[in-house]
Amino acid sequence: MTCLRVYGFQCLILSMILLGFCSCGNDQNTQRKKSKKVSESIAVLGALPESAIDPPDNPTNAKKVELGRFLFFDPILSGNRDVACATCHQPEFNYAEFLETSIGVNGSGRDSKRQFLTPNTIPFVKRNSQSVLNAAFNGLTNQGEYNPVLAPMFWDSRAKGLEEQSLLPIKTLEEMRGHSYLEEAVIDEIIARIRKIPEYQVRFSEAFAGESNPVHAKNLAKAIAAYERTLIATNSRFDQYMRGDSNALSFSEKEGMNLFLRTGCAKCHNGPMLSDYKLHILGVPDSQNRKESDAGANNTYAFRTPTLRNLRYTAPYMHSGKFTTLDQVLLFYEDVAGGKVENPHVTAHQIDTLARRMDVNFRDISGIVEFLNTLNDDNFDKTVPTRVPSGLKVSGNLD
Structure with a gap:
């Protein structure tokens, strides 16, 4: 009997200790949740x-923009003359395309019907095709003066400014170069081709008046960049609201914006482009289109925060194109905050702290998506030239 009393007393003490631990854990969890729910102010966003602003050494003019449009849609810029910038950046898809990752060189067909020709030794493009629309505003934040020369480009921010960005796809094997030319030689080959086309000689002379020999790589980049700076959509209903029209958003859309701020989305998606333009490690699953894992910037699995503008037209999402809907993207963030890591090459401690502290719940997703749809603006230049000076297929081999 005495043993039973002692045992009972020990159990009571043990229970009290365990309750104490649970209580402490609950207090810590409560504090953690409270810290998560510190809401960002609408002031972190912007219209x-x-x-767009031109860099000092590339002021725009109508002839330069017209030249840039022709070049953007002309497959003369690719090694095999079968791919143009517009092959993977199509106007109807917000100057992106509806593919997980693109098929560039040695491809045929449009959108989901695009496939490699046979035989084929060209890999898929490494990452999802980012929209060119509003790329003129890359790097624009609410802090500091915007400098178009320093604008971060690509998923890993490996280029600065539209001028530098415009030539890199031409040099990339799977995007536009192909096997016919070495990376260090392909630009010279493209310039040599363009110089043989009388119409391009005239157009370069008009666009860069005063230069005796205007057809060169630097002006090629400037013309394409000048055209891309005209591809902007700046009057979404969100922009109208931020400029003072309180009726531009519905009550539920405003609630969705509050959820967006409260859940922590705006920690990274802020400013006029809803991007902090920083690199973050999220553990997004790789595309299965390539054998190797995509290790991102500096092999750290970090990728640049994308803009959230015009998402309706730019699916699929993330650098690997693994998510086809916005709901899937938000569910991914809910999983990340819950400790789940979807990329086996990334460990839990590598995941960005801001992502781990998000407070996205399934019940909030529809409201946030409703707000994100207010960032869409379909009023942008979709003009496709009926012909290009080279005489090749406009936009490359899409048929």
Whole structure:
């Protein structure tokens, strides 16, 4: 009997200790949840300016923009003359395309019907095709002066400014170069081709008046960049709201914006482009289109925060194109905050702290998506030239 009393007393003490531990854990969890729910202010967001800024050494003019449009849609810029910039950046898809990762060189067909020709030794493009629309505003934040020369480009921010960005796809094997030319030789080959086309000689002379020999790589980049700076959409209903029109958003859309701020989305998706333009490690699953894992910037699995503008037209999402809907993207963030890591090459401690502290719940997703749809603006230039000076297929081999 005495033993039973002692045993009972010990059990009581043990229970009290365990309750104490649970209580402490609950207090810590409560504090953690409270810290998660510190809401960002609407002041971290912003409307886009109505026009883009030119870099000092590339002032725009109508002839330069017209030249850049032709070059953007002309497959003369690719090694095999079968791919144009517009092959993977199509106007109807917000100057992106509806593919997980693109098929560039040695491809045929449009959108989901695009496939490699046979025989084929060209890999898929490494990452999802980012929209060119509003790329003129890359790097624009609410802090500091915007400098178009320093604008971060690509998923890993490996280029600065539209001028530098415009030539890199031409040099990339699977995007535009192909096997016919070495990376260090392909630009010279493209310039030599363009110089043989009388119409391009005239157009370069008009666009860069005063230069005796205007057809060169630097002006090629400037013309394409000048055209891309005209591809902007700056009057979404969100922009109208941020400029003072309180009726531009519905009550539920405003609630969705509050959820967006409260859940922590705006920690990274802020400013007029809803991007902090920083690199973050999230553990997004790899595309299965390539054998090797995509290790991102500096082999750290970090990728640049994308803009959230015009998401309706730019699916699929993330650098690997693994998510086809916005709901899937938000469910991914809910999983990340819950400790789940979807990329086996990334460990839990590598995941960005801001992502781990998000407080996205399934019940909030529809409201957030409703807000994200207010960032869409379909009023942008979709003009496709009926012909290009080379005489090749406009936009490359899409048929």
